[in-house]
Amino acid sequence: MKLSDIRTHLSKFRVGIAGAGGLGSNCAVALARSGVGTLVICDFDIVEEENLTRQYFFTSQIGMMKTEALRENISRINPETILITHQRKIGSADVPEIFGGCHVIVEAFDSAEMKEMLIYSVFNTMPGVPLIVGSGLSGWGNSSGIKYRRIDDSLYICGDESTEAVENNPPLAPRVGIVANMQANVVLELLMKMS
Amino acid sequence: MKILLNDRAEEFAADSISVTEMLILKKFSYKMRIIKINGALISKELYDSTAINEGDIVHMLYLMSGG
Secondary structure (H helix, E strand, O other), X not given: OOHHHHHHHHOOOEEEEEOOOHHHHHHHHHXXXXXXXXXXXXXXXXXXXXXXXXXXXXHHHOOOEHHHHHHHHHHHHOOOOEEEEEOOOOOHHHHHHHHOOOOEEEEOOOOHHHHHHHHHHXXXXXXXXXXXXXXXXXXXXXXXXXXXXXXXXXEEEEEOOOOXXXXXXXXXXXXXXXXXXXXXXXXXXXXXXXX | OEEEEOOEEEEOOOOEEEHHHHHHHOOOOOOOEEEEEOOEEOOHHHOXXXXXXXXXXXXXXXXXXXX
């Protein structure tokens, strides 16, 4: 399939991204570059200097809402991508309201508890919508330890499923980027099969 | 009984075990996890009362912080 046909196809779809940190910002950029039509992005945080070690933001954006900084960056990459942003902390009950109509949802939260909340909420309130979870991305090296697993048609995992983000094993750009782009790759694989 | 756990065949002596028992027998101690049995997501509160039976397809995944 030619690039122009791929982009025309992808432009019809809407992808939800829960969190605009290391996973969410990098995944959103990959999807926008590929030509995904609409991204629904939810995050409550602002860009901090420390985030620049792995997140798709710039020094001039420190202090901005991550959702707005990402809107700015994506508009400079692919102005045709429509961004719908929500500046709030997602609770379980908000999931169908925020991500309703999305063809695929990317889990890009930081905390394991929020990841768990989203998995239960999507399963219970948006059954059948594929959710791509990121789990395990800290440190450096061990590229082959980062895996992709399909649990079933509605749940996919990207990551090493073993490293936790802690002070003495922080998340760094290369492995965060691998997982974020792996999630984006799963999204494309699913969208290219949809009509 | 035989089950599929994360796409691998596993055998247990008992005919049926609870999710909690499976976690103990397999020494899965990390608490942040998701378990699906035959496609159904099992709530944590139901680990004691949910049975795993012959032929069941069980998936478990660990949720690590970081994103």
